[in-house]
Amino acid sequence: MLDIRMDELIRLDEGLISRRIFFDPEIYRAELDHVFARCWLYLGHESEIPNPGDYTTNYMGEDPVLIWRGMDGEIRAFLNSCRHRGMRVCRTDSGNAHQFACPFHGWTYGNSGELKTVPNFDDGYFGDLDKDSWGLHPVSRLASYGGFIFGNWDAGAESLDDYLGNLRWYLDIMIERSIGGIEVIPGQQRYSVDGNWKIASENFVGDSYHLTHSHGSCYGLPVRMLNPANAITYGRNKLTYYDIALDNGHGFTQFILTGERIEVERALAKEMGPEVVEYVEECYARLVSLSQAQADVYALPFGNVFPNFSINDFSALRPIGLYLWTPKGPGRIEVWQWGATDRDAPQAVKDVARIDFARGQATAGIFGPDDTENFEQVTQSTAGAVGQRLDFNYQLTLGGKAVEGFEDVPGHISNYISEENQRRFYRRYANLMDGGEGAHQTYEKPRLAAHG
Ligand code: FES
Ligand SMILES: [Fe+2]
Incomplete structure (x- = not known):
């Protein structure tokens, strides 16, 4: 157990957080145990591994994992490390295999994780090695929600479901709006950032404060240089936004709660042609059948699923962005990001989505590099002897009241441009780090829509 009390470093009543949590190697080590080995972590989407034998790889904290659909159709996940001497068993990102032979000494595993063959089994182990107890180490818990696969050590x-809590009401909007199901575009963009993972997570959980300043040059671009679906969303408009803090440290920002987003969407669809108009109306109708409150929200904007899985979903006419901020040390993140669309969206929408994904929050997009610069320089300017003694300021809207009047909408609603979501993210983090029970923290009005 870490003998640093997080509640001394994270003083949310005062809106202060010590810079130590963003660089101290001892704290980082404890995060791997207390956060990444205890929380549900995003592993991938079922659409990436549709067939028996399909596999993909990822990380849970710093542990490499193999996500593999067995010949029986069931998805399983394992530590991607040979039980003999630890070699990475699967060394490619994704593919299809009925077994893997470890490249080091040749122990061979089937896609239920079982140890099948061992070189020198008879003359070296004298037939005594108990193969049943030397299969790949499984991820302790595996579950998916609407096709999104999560694992937990x-x-x-x-x-x-309990971990996602009232976030499910919002995920259902993204999942149920999609016609034919969400389909992840094969492959990821990957890049490294010399920053602390929490800086990236908190940027998505609620930091709309940085948008007009950090991304000012993007908002100033002639929007027609981008694509039709960006025209209104990237342009300044008069819509009323809110931030919403959810159970267990999850949070999203830039919500519209009063139905205007469908009007924006309809205007964009009209420019893209009758097929797209029809598509948008069908998306909307699907949400109305879920609930009018969910139809009024229509899209998630952007946010973070605690601890390090971020999503953006601004519109049915833009790509869903999925972002993992995988820690590689206190001062380094490996970013993996995927774009996704509706499987049955018109081709015109899919084309725009792919272009938008590459031009937006991407390695060389117009938003991604701005953020990367912030993440790196925040971390680096925090690492020095003096920097480590100071606090960061999270006092924006501290003491502000929750927005009332949206009784059908779950979560703690703040007026737009707030740091309430970030404070709640760190409350959850502190609770886990201090060895709390990982207590399920429920906020106002938990109303759940079950997802099949
Ligand atoms: S490390 Fe895998 S067979 Fe030796
Ligand atoms: Fe940003």
Whole structure:
């Protein structure tokens, strides 16, 4: 157990957080145990591995994992490390295989994780090695929500549904709006950032404060240089936004709660042609059948699923962006990001989505590099002897009241441009780091829509 009390470093009543949590190697080590080995972590989407034998790889904290659909159709996940001497068993990003032979000494595993063959089994182990107890080490818990696969190293963890809590009401909007299901575009963009993972997560959980300043040059671009679906969203407009803090440290920002987003969407669709108009109306109708409150929200904007999985979903006419901020040390993140669309969206929408994904929050997009610069320089200017003694300021809207009047909408609603979501993200983080029970923290009005 870490003998640093997080509640001394994270003083949310005062809106202060010590810079130590963003660089101290001892704290980082504890995060791997207390956060990444206890929380549900995003592993991939079922559409990436549709067939028996399909696999993909990822990380849970710093542990490499292999996500593999067995010949029986079931998805399983394992530590991607040979039980003999630890070699990475699967060394490619994705593909299809009925077994893997470890490249080091040749122990061979089937896609239920079982140890199948061992060189020198008879003359070296004298036939005595108990193969049943030397299969690949499984991820303790695996579950998916609407096709999004999550894993958890903690066998005693709460269910994924409970962990997601009232975030599910919002995920249902993204999932149910999609016609034919969400389909992840094959492959990822990957890049490294010399920054602390929490800086990236908190940027998505609620930092709309930085948008007009950090991305000012993007907002100033002639929007027609981008594509039709960006025209209104990137342009300044008069819509009323809110931030919403959710259970367990999750949070999203830039919500519209009063139905205007569908009007924006209809205007864009009209420019893209009758097929797109029809598509948008069908998306909207699907949400109305879920609930009028969810139809009024229509899209998630952007946010973070605690601890390090961020999503943006601004519109049915733009790509869904999925972002993992995988820690590689206190001062380094490996970013993996995927774009996704509706499987049955018109081709015109898919084309725009792919272009938008590459031009937006991407490695060489117009937003991604601005953020990367912030993440790196925040971390580097925090690493020095003096920098480590100071606090960061999270006092924006501290003491402000929750917005009332949206009784059908779950979560703690703040007026737009707030740091309430970030404070709640760090409350959850502090609770886990201090060895709390990982207590499920429920905020106002939890109303859940079950997802099949
Ligand atoms: S490390 Fe895998 S067979 Fe030796
Ligand atoms: Fe940004």
